[in-house]
Amino acid sequence: xxxxxxxxxxxxxxxxxxxxxxxxxxxxxxxxxxxxxxxxxxxxxxxxxxxxxxxxxxxxxxxxxxxxxxxxxxxxxxxxxxxxxxxxxxxxxxxxxxxxxxxxxxxxxxxxxxxxxxxxxxxxxxxxxxxxxxxxxxxxxxxxxxxxxxxxxxxxxxxxxxxxxxxxxxxxxxxxxxxxxxxxxxxxxxxxxxxxxxxxxxxxxxxxxxx
Ligand code: AP5
Numbered sequence: 001x002x003x004x005x006x007x008x009x010x011x012x013x014x015x016x017x018x019x020x021x022x023x024x025x026x027x028x029x030x031x032x033x034x035x036x037x038x039x040x041x042x043x044x045x046x047x048x049x050x051x052x053x054x055x056x057x058x059x060x061x062x063x064x065x066x067x068x069x070x071x072x073x074x075x076x077x078x079x080x081x082x083x084x085x086x087x088x089x090x091x092x093x094x095x096x097x098x099x100x101x102x103x104x105x106x107x108x109x110x111x112x113x114x115x116x117x118x119x120x121x122x123x124x125x126x127x128x129x130x131x132x133x134x135x136x137x138x139x140x141x142x143x144x145x146x147x148x149x150x151x152x153x154x155x156x157x158x159x160x161x162x163x164x165x166x167x168x169x170x171x172x173x174x175x176x177x178x179x180x181x182x183x184x185x186x187x188x189x190x191x192x193x194x195x196x197x198x199x200x201x202x203x204x205x206x207x208x209x210x211x
Contacts, residue, residue: 001026001080001210002105004087006180007113009169010120010127011195012202015136016113017084019203027076030084033134034067035059056160056169058088058176065095072099080108088177093184110184111206113195117170124166128155 001024005013014030021028035053038046045063052059068086071077087093100106126139132153137144148155160169184190191209195202 001082002100002108003080003210004083004107004110004184005113005206006110006177006184007195008115008117008120008173008177009166010124011113011115012199013084013113015199016203016206017082019199020082020206023207024080024082026080026082028084029068029071029077029081029086031059031064031067031086031088032084034071054159054165056165056172058172061089061091061095064088064092065099068096069099072103087180090179090183093180107189109191109210110189111191111193111209112181112184113202114192115195117167119196120170121163121166124161125163127158127161129158130155 003020005017005020007013014028014032017028017030020026032053035046035049039050039053040046045067049059049063051057064086068083072081083096087096123138123140128137128139128144129135130137130148130151130153132148133151135148135150135153135155137155145155147153160166181190193202193205193209197205
């Protein structure tokens with residue numbers, strides 16, 4: 001199964017990708033997680049991309065395509081993967097198509113999580129993340145602890161989850177990523193799921209679209 005999860009910031013791509021990964025036994029490939037890991041480790045790539053993430057702008061396509069090319073070429077991706085946060089522009093989608101052709105692979109499906117902006121601003125302003133293991137806490141669902149229940153790490157808010165940065169990320173999504181919906185619809189690959197439903201309902205709906 002080679003699956004793309006498309007959706008605005010906060011639509012639930014990461015939440016659903018983790019569940020699909022566990023259910024289907026395929027890795028979650030999140031470009032956002034890979035970039036944040038480089039920033040945390042202070043690598044050269046991390047230093048180059050930090051400003052883009054802090055502002056809520058997209059990292060240049062060429063850097064992202066190099067990262068994804070490297071990741072999808074690894075052994076654990078042979079049987080499939082779920083792409084979370086990639087592609088995000090039409091050139092990235094075209095780059096992915098070229099990469100898949102070189103690897104002799106085909107996409108299985110593209111699932112779009114449909115949402116609306118105000119709900120996403122609320123979700124992301126309430127999201128807290130463990131600095132140690134990346135566990136997700138959301139103040140709308142339950143009180144957020146100071147320390148992570150899984151690893152004891154410090155729980156804090158992502159710099160780009162401040163309300164004004166979230167609004168900028170949503171604008172960037174509308175301008176640069178939303179056109180991918182038409183792109184994949186035109187290729188006959190798109191399936192739509194209501195991303196505002198409860199997490200479990202969204203998960204079941206995604207599995208149902210995969211047949
Ligand atoms: P990235 O990390 O990909 O961020 P994003 O797309 O903005 O996605 P989020 O992680 O904010 O949201 P999500 O859709 O995964 O939602 P989640 O499941 O966490 O990218 C960050 C930055 O990296 C970008 O701005 C850019 O700079 C750079 N970047 C990354 N990829 C790039 C690329 N390909 N090209 C260029 N630049 C790139 O859920 C959000 C919250 O809502 C959580 O608290 C969750 O618990 C809650 N929630 C989820 N689902 C539900 C539900 N159904 N009901 C209620 N609450 C829910």
